[in-house]
Amino acid sequence: MSYPANVTFEGDYIKLNRKIGKIYCRRHRDFEGTIKTVTISKNSDGKYYASVLVDDGLDKPEASTEGKAIGIDLGLTDFAVTSDGSKFDNPRHLAKHQQNLKRKQQKLSRKQKGSNTRKKARRLVAKVHSKISRCREDFLHKLSRKIVNENQVIAVENLNVKGMVKNHKLAKAISDCGWGMFCTMLKYKAEREGKTYVEVDRFFPSSKTCHVCLNQVESLPLDIRNWTCEHCHTNHDRDINASINIRNEALRILSLGTSDTANGGSVRRLGGKISCLLDATPNEIGSPNYIACN
Ligand SMILES: [Zn+2]
Structure with a gap:
C-alpha cells in the first residue's frame, strides 16, 4: 500500500x-x-x-571514467572474482539454512489443513526464507559498497539471469546467489557517486579469450579452473582471466565514447548511462554465460 x-x-x-x-x-x-x-x-x-x-534535491553527479577500473566475473564457485585478483566466496546462504528450512517444511507438511498449528508452522517456514534473503542482501550490499568505494569504473557481464534460471540444474544455485540484485546495487551506488557502471554483452567470450594475446580457445569446460594459452604460454586462472577481459572490454567500449559502431556492434550513451550491443558469439557450455536452448 x-x-x-x-x-x-x-x-x-x-x-x-x-x-x-x-x-x-x-x-x-x-x-x-x-x-x-x-x-x-x-x-x-x-x-x-x-x-x-x-x-534529496541533489542532481546526479556527472559520470567520470578517470580512475581505477575493475572487471567482475560472477560465478557459482566464487560469487565474484575481480580483475585485480580478489575472489569473494559465495556465502551459500540457502545451503547453510537448508537443513533448518527442510525440517520446518517437513513439519508443515504433517500439519492438518486449515489448523492453527499449520498456520504457525507456515509462519516458521516463512521466517527462515526471510532470514535467508536478509542475509543475502546484507552480503550483496557490503560487497557492492566495497567495490564502488575502491573503483571508478565497474564492469560486469550482462547476465541473462532469467534465461539461466530456466536451466533447472543451475536454477536453485543461481536464484540463491542474487547476481541480478548485486548488479542493480553496483549500478545505483556507482551512479550516485559519479562513477561509471558498464555491462559487457553476455555473448562476449570473456572466459575463452587469453587477455594477454587475445588468442581464443575453442572450448573451456567449466571444470577447468586453470589453463595455459597455447599461443603466448601464459598460465591463466580461469575467472581472473575472464574478469580482466570484462574490464578491458568495458574500457574499449568507453573509449569509443559516443561513436555509433564498433566491430559491427553498437554503443549508445544515454545521459551518462551506457548500453552496448556487440556481435553475438556462440554460447559457452557450462559457463555462467551459457543459456540452455531447449
Ligand atoms: Zn595468450
Whole structure:
C-alpha cells in the first residue's frame, strides 16, 4: 500500500495519515529531503516494512571514467572474482539454512489443513526464507559498497539471469546467489557517486579469450579452473582471466565514447548511462554465460 507525501516521522514513530495515526517503527537511517511516497509491505513472516522514497534535491553527479577500473566475473564457485585478483566466496546462504528450512517444511507438511498449528508452522517456514534473503542482501550490499568505494569504473557481464534460471540444474544455485540484485546495487551506488557502471554483452567470450594475446580457445569446460594459452604460454586462472577481459572490454567500449559502431556492434550513451550491443558469439557450455536452448 502506498501513501503519498503527508507522512511524517515523530521520534520512533511513523505517522501515515490521520486515520491510522502513529505506529512504532525501527528506522535504519535519518532522511534528508522531502518524503515523496511511503510504501508499506508485509512479508510472509508477518513483519511490516515501510520503504520511504525521499527527494534529496541533489542532481546526479556527472559520470567520470578517470580512475581505477575493475572487471567482475560472477560465478557459482566464487560469487565474484575481480580483475585485480580478489575472489569473494559465495556465502551459500540457502545451503547453510537448508537443513533448518527442510525440517520446518517437513513439519508443515504433517500439519492438518486449515489448523492453527499449520498456520504457525507456515509462519516458521516463512521466517527462515526471510532470514535467508536478509542475509543475502546484507552480503550483496557490503560487497557492492566495497567495490564502488575502491573503483571508478565497474564492469560486469550482462547476465541473462532469467534465461539461466530456466536451466533447472543451475536454477536453485543461481536464484540463491542474487547476481541480478548485486548488479542493480553496483549500478545505483556507482551512479550516485559519479562513477561509471558498464555491462559487457553476455555473448562476449570473456572466459575463452587469453587477455594477454587475445588468442581464443575453442572450448573451456567449466571444470577447468586453470589453463595455459597455447599461443603466448601464459598460465591463466580461469575467472581472473575472464574478469580482466570484462574490464578491458568495458574500457574499449568507453573509449569509443559516443561513436555509433564498433566491430559491427553498437554503443549508445544515454545521459551518462551506457548500453552496448556487440556481435553475438556462440554460447559457452557450462559457463555462467551459457543459456540452455531447449
Ligand atoms: Zn595468450
